[in-house]
Amino acid sequence: MIACRDITFRYPGAEAPLFDGLDVTIDKPGFHALFGPSGVGKTTLAKIISGDIDNFTGQVEAIGGMRCLYTYNRERLPGWSSVGRHLEKTTPPGRQLLRDEFINHFGLAKLMGMRYSQLSMGQCNRVNLLRYLLQDFSILIMDESLANVDEPTRQTILYKIKSIFPKAGFLYISHNVVEVARFCDQIVVFRGAHQSPQTCRINGQDHREDRPLDKTALERSMLEIMHAA
Amino acid sequence: MKTRLAFPRITAWILLCVVGSSLISADPALAKEKIAYRLKWLINASTAGDVFALDHGFFSEQGMDVAVKAGGPERDAVRELELGYAQFGVASADQVIRALAKGASVVVLAQLFQVNPLQWIYRADDFSLTRIQDLAGRTVGITYGGNDATIMRALLATVGMDEHQVRLASVRYDYTPFFQNQVTIWPVYRNTQGIFLSDKLAAGGERVAFFDPSEHGVRFVANSVVTSTQMMDHHPQRVGRFTRALLAGWQAAMAPANESAVIRAVAKYDRDTSEAVMRRQLTATRQMIQPDPDIPIGHIDATAWQQTEQIMIRQGLISGPVNVIGRLRRHHAP
Amino acid sequence: MLHRRVFQFFIVYLLGIGLLFGIKLALNLSDYVIPGPTGVWHTGQAEFSRYMGDVLDTFAVAVIGQVLSILMALGVGVAGRRATWFGSFIKVAAYNVQAYPIVAIAPILFILLGDGFLTRLFIAAMICYFPLLLSVIGIMSEPVVDIEHFYRVTGRLRWQLEVKIRAFENLHKLTTVISGSATLAMAGTIVAEFIAANAGIGYSIRIALYQSDLSKILVALFIIGITLSLYQGILELLGAGLKKAWAAG
Numbered sequence: 153m154i155a156c157r158d159i160t161f162r163y164p165g166a167e168a169p170l171f172d173g174l175d176v177t178i179d180k181p182g183f184h185a186l187f188g189p190s191g192v193g194k195t196t197l198a199k200i201i202s203g204d205i206d207n208f209t210g211q212v213e214a215i216g217g218m219r220c221l222y223t224y225n226r227e228r229l230p231g232w233s234s235v236g237r238h239l240e241k242t243t244p245p246g247r248q249l250l251r252d253e254f255i256n257h258f259g260l261a262k263l264m265g266m267r268y269s270q271l272s273m274g275q276c277n278r279v280n281l282l283r284y285l286l287q288d289f290s291i292l293i294m295d296e297s298l299a300n301v302d303e304p305t306r307q308t309i310l311y312k313i314k315s316i317f318p319k320a321g322f323l324y325i326s327h328n329v330v331e332v333a334r335f336c337d338q339i340v341v342f343r344g345a346h347q348s349p350q351t352c353r354i355n356g357q358d359h360r361e362d363r364p365l366d367k368t369a370l371e372r373s374m375l376e377i378m379h380a381a
Numbered sequence: 382m383k384t385r386l387a388f389p390r391i392t393a394w395i396l397l398c399v400v401g402s403s404l405i406s407a408d409p410a411l412a413k414e415k416i417a418y419r420l421k422w423l424i425n426a427s428t429a430g431d432v433f434a435l436d437h438g439f440f441s442e443q444g445m446d447v448a449v450k451a452g453g454p455e456r457d458a459v460r461e462l463e464l465g466y467a468q469f470g471v472a473s474a475d476q477v478i479r480a481l482a483k484g485a486s487v488v489v490l491a492q493l494f495q496v497n498p499l500q501w502i503y504r505a506d507d508f509s510l511t512r513i514q515d516l517a518g519r520t521v522g523i524t525y526g527g528n529d530a531t532i533m534r535a536l537l538a539t540v541g542m543d544e545h546q547v548r549l550a551s552v553r554y555d556y557t558p559f560f561q562n563q564v565t566i567w568p569v570y571r572n573t574q575g576i577f578l579s580d581k582l583a584a585g586g587e588r589v590a591f592f593d594p595s596e597h598g599v600r601f602v603a604n605s606v607v608t609s610t611q612m613m614d615h616h617p618q619r620v621g622r623f624t625r626a627l628l629a630g631w632q633a634a635m636a637p638a639n640e641s642a643v644i645r646a647v648a649k650y651d652r653d654t655s656e657a658v659m660r661r662q663l664t665a666t667r668q669m670i671q672p673d674p675d676i677p678i679g680h681i682d683a684t685a686w687q688q689t690e691q692i693m694i695r696q697g698l699i700s701g702p703v704n705v706i707g708r709l710r711r712h713h714a715p
Numbered sequence: 716m717l718h719r720r721v722f723q724f725f726i727v728y729l730l731g732i733g734l735l736f737g738i739k740l741a742l743n744l745s746d747y748v749i750p751g752p753t754g755v756w757h758t759g760q761a762e763f764s765r766y767m768g769d770v771l772d773t774f775a776v777a778v779i780g781q782v783l784s785i786l787m788a789l790g791v792g793v794a795g796r797r798a799t800w801f802g803s804f805i806k807v808a809a810y811n812v813q814a815y816p817i818v819a820i821a822p823i824l825f826i827l828l829g830d831g832f833l834t835r836l837f838i839a840a841m842i843c844y845f846p847l848l849l850s851v852i853g854i855m856s857e858p859v860v861d862i863e864h865f866y867r868v869t870g871r872l873r874w875q876l877e878v879k880i881r882a883f884e885n886l887h888k889l890t891t892v893i894s895g896s897a898t899l900a901m902a903g904t905i906v907a908e909f910i911a912a913n914a915g916i917g918y919s920i921r922i923a924l925y926q927s928d929l930s931k932i933l934v935a936l937f938i939i940g941i942t943l944s945l946y947q948g949i950l951e952l953l954g955a956g957l958k959k960a961w962a963a964g
Contacts, residue, residue: 228861463748483747526922551913
């Protein structure tokens with residue numbers, strides 16, 4: 153689904169490259185994660201995959217026929233219209249029902265008449281993610297898109313996404329090891345620029361709403377992630 | 382031994398020189414008085430005597446170190462006298478009378494122009510202005526608020542003409558409306574702008590003539606040398622020396638024999654006017670500074686001053702008499 | 716907002732005039748150098764209505780000049796917001812035009828447009844527009860990434876939307892600059908009247924200067940100041956109202 157080969161990238165002015173011959177592969181659709189401490193390059197790799205950063209060397213292949221979208225948790229909606237009106241205007245034709253379904257499941261129904269500036273940070277993030285989910289995409293990179301959202305709501309949202317988009321690819325960037333280990337299928341763990349290899353891939357539990365959770369397997373995944381990092 | 386003594390000796394000599402020179406410079410009898418002299422306008426042929434007096438040491442001879450400062454639209458010598466920025470200055474008669482009306486203490490030391498250079502230029506081939514009445518129906522340029530407006534109104538009043546019988550047009554430094562014949566009678570300083578404009582029109586084959594208010598009974602006084610009453614009362618000798626030096630400078634500057642030297646002095650400040658034009662400007666200036674050889678340079682024409690005051694009262698420019706005659710210092714012997 | 720503006724102006728004016736009277740008193744200056752309070756009061760009574768008419772005349776030209784300069788600055792600012800060759804060309808051209816001192820251009824304007832309304836308007840707009848242009852270019856060339864990202868990646872970011880986002884996000888800055896530019900427009904018109912017109916308060920000030928009448932100038936300054944304070948206050952109110960209305964959808 154996503155293949156990054158021999159990626160080398162250095163931020164202008166930085167002494168050392170952030171990536172030096174990095175290889176990352178996600179070989180199937182589904183809900184995957186980029187995990188690691190701050191500053192190791194999760195967002196940078198996400199932007200390289202989505203095309204927001206193009207001054208790197210190496211190859212990126214993102215297969216799926218539609219675009220790769222990148223969304224992050226500090227995005228804002230314009231302040232001149234209400235949340236509901238904004239969502240109406242940005243919903244592609246034919247997806248109004250999906251939008252309403254998301255609104256209900258994301259717990260946003262009461263916020264539709266409000267301005268973005270009136271929302272809490274968690275509400276802002278949910279609204280932002282919602283509008284991206286309504287667009288055409290093959291891969292959606294969610295950079296801390298559910299930050300500041302309470303645990304049960306986050307869980308509901310993740311289950312919903314996984315059930316509605318079984319064929320799409322998601323790259324979920326989070327610092328929450330439990331969440332990543334539980335909900336994600338393949339987890340690319342970033343180990344830092346000076347370690348070799350720079351990343352390693354761990355299998356998560358890819359848990360869905362309709363399946364029981366194997367707690368032992370979850371703990372194992374969590375230990376593997378922590379060990380890899 | 383000799384070497385040892387040399388150092389203290391040299392030091393003693395240096396000290397002696399320093400102390401001696403400081404004593405000399407501290408002696409008020411030997412130090413030159415610093416004087417600031419503010420002109421009415423930029424330096425040109427109209428200020429020939431001022432710069433000539435400076436350049437040829439007339440002030441120095443009187444023990445004065447004079448800074449001749451160019452004037453301009455935003456400069457007002459009377460104000461500077463009161464504020465102490467200048468000790469002497471050049472002001473127009475209306476400026477002096479207005480200042481007196483508002484309580485300023487100013488004294489007129491000398492009247493530089495016996496004939497007011499402010500006149501009106503027109504194309505001699507188009508019409509002729511022999512009488513004030515000839516202005517009727519014509520477009521006459523005036524600077525609203527300026528001397529020329531006062532003079533023109535006074536001219537019209539002398540023959541009982543109403544302002545509406547002429548077309549008064551507001552003018553400023555740009556001559557385009559005159560060149561384009563939109564304003565046919567244009568106010569100029571006859572001895573400076575008048576020469577330049579004559580040349581310009583002559584180049585196009587046009588002849589010019591000037592309408593001189595003094596020939597029609599309006600003798601509105603122009604530039605005069607002024608100082609403060611305080612200066613006059615407390616330093617009469619300084620005033621005397623300054624006036625003598627200045628008028629001697631003017632006397633010398635107006636002598637045709639000194640023309641080249643005057644041009645060199647003026648050209649140091651006025652670099653835009655050619656020598657040929659300046660020569661003609663000086664010729665015109667001479668006729669206004671001393672139109673009659675029997676009247677000394679700097680002569681204060683009390684009658685003209687009185688008339689100027691009367692005109693200003695009639696036009697409501699001052700609320701009442703200021704007795705300007707009492708502020709004229711009649712003297713002179715360069 | 717409005718009353719605060721007027722109140723602030725009164726304080727500044729009274730402090731200024733108080734300082735002048737203080738200097739007059741301390742240095743024992745005549746009314747010719749600095750007029751006394753009675754002189755200013757009498758001049759005010761005599762000239763107020765005439766000067767008020769002149770100020771309103773100037774003000775009308777200033778407002779039209781300001782509107783023109785806002786439109787010009789927006790046009791050039793929007794066209795020159797991108798770091799493209801055209802954007803850079805527009806900016807350089809706009810800067811160069813401004814580099815010429817208006818007093819040097821005035822005689823040319825006088826020949827082309829005469830000494831009436833158009834010359835005043837043109838000079839007012841020229842003096843007022845450059846600071847506006849700098850602000851507009853500054854605002855328009857600075858992306859609001861957190862808002863624009865979604866529109867950009869989903870292919871919705873047309874130039875109109877980009878301008879709308881940047882204008883909305885910087886509305887306070889824009890209204891402050893526009894309100895501040897009112898002063899420049901008024902000053903520009905007065906300068907125009909001073910050098911190339913036969914009407915307006917600038918022309919009257921020129922006449923008062925010829926007559927060395929500081930009282931008239933102080934009265935003119937008072938009327939100009941109060942008119943500008945009111946206008947700026949109204950602009951600020953309008954700006955706040957616009958933001959409120961826009962934010963309310």
